[in-house]
Amino acid sequence: MEIPGYAGSILYVDLTSGRTKKEPLAPGLARTFIGGHGINWKLAYDLIPPDADPLSPENAIIIGAGPFSGTLVPGAPELVITSKLPLSGGFGTNAGGGHFPLMLKSSGYDHLVITGRTEKPTYLKILDDDVELCDARDLWGRDIFETVDELRTRYEPCSVIPIGPSGEKLVRISVTSIDKLGTVGFGGLPAVMGSKNLKAIVAVQGTREIRVAHRLRLLKAVDRMLERVMSYRLRPTLLEGGTFAMSASWLGMGGQGWDDIHRESRETLACPSCPMGDKERHRLTEGDYSPMVSYSTDFMGEFEASGKTPLDSHNRAVKRLDRFNRNGICRFHFRDALGLMTSLYQQGIITTEDTDGVELKGDYDTTLRLIDMTARREGFGDLLAEGALRAARRIGRGAEEHVIHIKGCSQYLDPRIDSFNTMAFAQLVHPGRPHYACGGIGIYMPERPIDLFVRHAGRIGVPDEAIRRIFGPASFNVGRLTKHAEDWFSLFNCLGLCHRVYISRFHSIEGVVELYSAITGIETTAAELLKAAERAWNMSRLLNVRTGFGRKDDTPPRGWFTPPAAGDREYPLRDYFGAASFTREDVEGVLNDYYDERGWDKESGIPTPEKLKELGLEGYQP
Amino acid sequence: MVATRKGPPIAVDAASCTGCLICELRCSLRFEKAFNPSKSQIRIRRLVGGDCEYDISFTDRCDNCGICVRYCPYGALIQEEKKETA
Numbered sequence: 127m128e129i130p131g132y133a134g135s136i137l138y139v140d141l142t143s144g145r146t147k148k149e150p151l152a153p154g155l156a157r158t159f160i161g162g163h164g165i166n167w168k169l170a171y172d173l174i175p176p177d178a179d180p181l182s183p184e185n186a187i188i189i190g191a192g193p194f195s196g197t198l199v200p201g202a203p204e205l206v207i208t209s210k211l212p213l214s215g216g217f218g219t220n221a222g223g224g225h226f227p228l229m230l231k232s233s234g235y236d237h238l239v240i241t242g243r244t245e246k247p248t249y250l251k252i253l254d255d256d257v258e259l260c261d262a263r264d265l266w267g268r269d270i271f272e273t274v275d276e277l278r279t280r281y282e283p284c285s286v287i288p289i290g291p292s293g294e295k296l297v298r299i300s301v302t303s304i305d306k307l308g309t310v311g312f313g314g315l316p317a318v319m320g321s322k323n324l325k326a327i328v329a330v331q332g333t334r335e336i337r338v339a340h341r342l343r344l345l346k347a348v349d350r351m352l353e354r355v356m357s358y359r360l361r362p363t364l365l366e367g368g369t370f371a372m373s374a375s376w377l378g379m380g381g382q383g384w385d386d387i388h389r390e391s392r393e394t395l396a397c398p399s400c401p402m403g404d405k406e407r408h409r410l411t412e413g414d415y416s417p418m419v420s421y422s423t424d425f426m427g428e429f430e431a432s433g434k435t436p437l438d439s440h441n442r443a444v445k446r447l448d449r450f451n452r453n454g455i456c457r458f459h460f461r462d463a464l465g466l467m468t469s470l471y472q473q474g475i476i477t478t479e480d481t482d483g484v485e486l487k488g489d490y491d492t493t494l495r496l497i498d499m500t501a502r503r504e505g506f507g508d509l510l511a512e513g514a515l516r517a518a519r520r521i522g523r524g525a526e527e528h529v530i531h532i533k534g535c536s537q538y539l540d541p542r543i544d545s546f547n548t549m550a551f552a553q554l555v556h557p558g559r560p561h562y563a564c565g566g567i568g569i570y571m572p573e574r575p576i577d578l579f580v581r582h583a584g585r586i587g588v589p590d591e592a593i594r595r596i597f598g599p600a601s602f603n604v605g606r607l608t609k610h611a612e613d614w615f616s617l618f619n620c621l622g623l624c625h626r627v628y629i630s631r632f633h634s635i636e637g638v639v640e641l642y643s644a645i646t647g648i649e650t651t652a653a654e655l656l657k658a659a660e661r662a663w664n665m666s667r668l669l670n671v672r673t674g675f676g677r678k679d680d681t682p683p684r685g686w687f688t689p690p691a692a693g694d695r696e697y698p699l700r701d702y703f704g705a706a707s708f709t710r711e712d713v714e715g716v717l718n719d720y721y722d723e724r725g726w727d728k729e730s731g732i733p734t735p736e737k738l739k740e741l742g743l744e745g746y747q748p
Numbered sequence: 749m750v751a752t753r754k755g756p757p758i759a760v761d762a763a764s765c766t767g768c769l770i771c772e773l774r775c776s777l778r779f780e781k782a783f784n785p786s787k788s789q790i791r792i793r794r795l796v797g798g799d800c801e802y803d804i805s806f807t808d809r810c811d812n813c814g815i816c817v818r819y820c821p822y823g824a825l826i827q828e829e830k831k832e833t834a
Contacts, residue, residue: 197783198773228769232784275796282794283785335782345777356821365822394822395801396766399773401821403766407801 129153130339131193131645133231136169137257139250141322142183142242146257151236157648158742159665160658162190162206162227163219163619165237167665170208170217171746173239176672180212180314181296181321183243189287189327190237191227192622196336196398198348199641200355201629202622203227203397205304210673211313213298213459213513214533216558217669221619222303222310223397223405223423223626225285226329233332244323251281253330262325266294269452271421273326274306283331290454292501293320297511299459299500303451306421307395307405313535313559316454339647347640355401355632364628365394368406370425372628384440388425391440395421402628408448414441420448442490449494453501462514462536464496466528475523482506530685532560533675537683542690542697545572546708546716548608554680554713555608555720557663557670564611573703576600583607586614587635587652592723604702605720617659661741664733667726671748677721677731682713751789751811756828758812764824765802767792771816771825778815790816790825 128134128151138147151165159168166188178184187209194202203223211218230238233254240250247262265273273288285305292300293316300316303309319325338344355361364372367389391410396403405423410416425447450457464486470476471486478485482505484492499507509517515534518525530537532553537560541550549562556563579602583593588610596606614635618625621642623633635652643649687710689696699708721728725737732748772785772792780787789810793803804824817825 196773198770198777225767225769228785232786278794278796282796283792331786333784333786335776335780335784335787337782341777341781352819352821393763393801394766396768396822398767398769400768401770403768403822405766 127153129156129193129646129648130337131197132156133191133196133234133236133334133336135235136237136239137235137252138239138241139257139259140242141240141244141248141259141324144244144259148235148255156193156236158658159662160655161192161236161620162195162204162221162622163192163616164658164662164665166190166206166208166219167662167669169237169239171665171669173241174210174217174669176669178210180210180215180318183241183322185210185241185318185321187240187315187318187322187324188237189226189230189240191231191235192620193645194641195227195622196231197338197344197645198399199344199623199645200348200351200632201397201400201402201624201626203308203399204619204622204624205308205310206619206622207310207315209315209318211315211559212296212317213314213535214559216313216533216673216675217666218313218315218558218561219619219666220310220312220315221625223308223400223624224304225398226287226304226308226327227622228398229283229285229329229331231336232334233329234334238327240322240324240327242322247323247325249277249326249328250324251328251330252332253281254332254334262323265325267291270302270454271306271452277326277328281328281330285329286326288326289316289319289324290452290501292454292511293317294325295501295503295511296320297455297501297503298516299456299463299511299513300454301456302454303421303423306451307423308397309423311454312456312458312561338645340644344641344644347637347644351632351637352401355629358402358632361402364402364404368392368394368425369404369628372404384443387440391444392425397624400624400629404626404628408444410441410444414439415445416441418445418448420444420451422447422451446490446494446497449497453497455497455501456536458536458538459513460497460500460510462530463500463510463512463517464493466514466518466525467510469528470521470523470525475525476521480506480509480521530683532683533558533679535560538562540690541686542699545702545704546604546699546713547572547702548604548611551604551713551716551720552608552612554682554717556612557666558673558675563615564608576602579607583610585634586610587656589653595723601703603716603719605716605718606723608720609723612663613656613659616663617655620659620662657741661743664737664741664743665746667731667733668743668746668748671732675731677717677729680717680731682710686713751809753812755812755814758806758810758814758817759826760804761824761826762800762802762804764822765792765800765804766822766824767794767802768821770819770821774819775816778813779809 247266249262270290296317298314301311394403395405410418468486500510553560689698772788775788817827
């Protein structure tokens with residue numbers, strides 16, 4: 127019997143043979159490995175050979191929706207995509223917003239497993255039992271926005287996961303966006319699609335209904351949460367100024383003097399069921415590059431990733447963001463790859479002979495040109511397309527010494543600047559690729575009061591005995607807290623909940639338990655749900671251990687212990703409160719604490735047999 | 749079949765629609781006791797290249813019950829107050 131909240135089937139598509147198969151989702155599987163994150167990892171364990179080349183037909187793209195997606199639960203649009211990724215070579219999960227889970231479930235599928243490779247460019251269209259591989263030769267070469275628009279013209283209402291030129295050219299620093307809004311694919315997922323000649327996946331609105339076990343109970347919980355969301359004092363700030371204004375408000379940052387123009391030129395867009403829409407449509411009507419319409423997940427990120435290229439106008443910021451998003455280039459990885467090359471160029475280590483004549487002056491126009499060249503692997507762009515580490519290795523001449531990387535990927539957060547918090551640390555230990563996968567409230571900002579953390583820990587279900595272990599009167603253990611924050615994050619990915627702080631801040635473990643029981647009819651507890659989330663996390667670790675990852679890959683990059691300088695001031699790695707410098711030994715100590723809290727062997731970083739038994743994973747070997 | 753109206757007409761401000769589909773989800777729950785936007789009597793459709801991102805329309809089965817208005821978090825649906833009946 128199907129579990130309410132689930133659509134009830136898994137769809138398998140083999141691109142090589144063109145065969146498709148629909149299988150019922152076994153209720154036992156859904157109870158043990160909950161939803162998108164949980165079942166995805168179980169499928170990946172069963173289906174993807176540990177030694178598969180990420181860009182080979184043997185690799186699979188596994189797409190999962192959670193039991194909350196497609197319902198009225200506020201902020202439940204999260205799609206989880208699991209695959210072996212070409213940048214790190216590890217197994218990774220990407221999560222992103224958009225309409226895809228809702229549309230996929232409306233055709234009766236919770237999960238979609240794509241293997242093989244087609245001979246010619248293809249897109250996959252799903253509408254109920256009509257699953258079709260369609261000719262995509264007319265779409266090949268089109269950018270991400272153009273591809274989505276064309277497929278919307280054919281199939282609206284629908285949701286589209288496209289790739290742009292970067293995916294077609296197997297760029298390792300490629301990303302994409304679901305429905306032009308939900309960024310997904312860090313680590314080169316679009317290149318995996320490109321290697322399969324898969325230009326896009328289209329889920330058309332189907333006819334299958336999603337039933338829930340206790341309708342009125344669900345409505346009561348939803349209404350209660352919506353009431354809190356609608357009265358949130360910063361909601362008008364988000365809706366009027368977007369994430370740009372929210373970040374400025376929280377962090378006390380100025381908006382570059384662009385607050386008004388940004389507010390005037392943007393419109394809020396939202397994922398399904400979200401009352402805290404944080405996606406944007408930009409409409410430039412005058413000035414540089416106008417008229418232009420573009421879309422983004424997070425305009426604030428434009429500044430985080432701006433690196434050494436100065437921005438002198440709002441229009442130019444929007445234009446550059448547009449160029450990244452249309453091509454499908456990860457801003458973080460591009461920043462690091464180009465930043466490295468520019469530094470080497472300025473030091474005379476590389477010359478225009480290495481850059482195919484491009485002068486690396488850090489100027490805006492060259493950056494725009496290089497984004498295009500990277501997405502198409504043209505000339506010097508072919509080197510940038512490999513990411514900073516591989517590019518440095520190809521250059522030689524000691525260039526690798528200048529790269530700060532985690533598992534071959536760029537870091538999101540530099541703890542020398544942001545302090546050594548759970549998010550910075552989580553980048554090290556995330557299986558398969560770096561990610562700051564933890565509930566970040568109170569931790570985005572340095573030097574927040576400790577009672578805020580304790581309250582947050584209680585809200586996300588950290589047991590009392592663990593709280594006593596983690597928190598002191600004026601300090602907290604970063605490694606131990608990270609374990610619990612990751613499990614909270616994992617639970618969100620299992621259920622289909624968005625982890626962006628604007629909406630996730632309204633969820634608590636008690637609330638999530640109530641929603642889960644109302645939807646699925648399974649009466650559960652906080653401990654049981656969090657154990658399922660922990661099970662998913664351990665599965666992701668096991669897969670990566672099978673691929674060769676372990677503690678050796680979780681060690682901090684050498685660059686963390688070289689303080690960057692700005693003017694007269696140096697920025698050494700320091701603890702969260704900024705009170706003391708942090709050495710490599712200190713970070714290794716935090717790693718030990720993390721492994722201990724996880725129940726993983728401190729020497730190898732592998733889940734212990736006792737931990738696997740506790741999670742019911744005895745049969746799964748690392 | 750055109751529904752018997754339960755309330756005043758619903759006006760739309762498509763420029764305020766964010767595509768959250770909460771209205772469709774809530775409407776389908778009312779009519780079908782389950783979630784599926786295709787079963788909703790309010791229809792939200794994306795426009796390609798339009799001034800607004802979304803178009804809002806209603807089917808003939810919409811009875812102006814106003815549940816979509818009450819749940820819309822973005823002010824894209826407007827309905828005059830229903831008159832109290834004795």
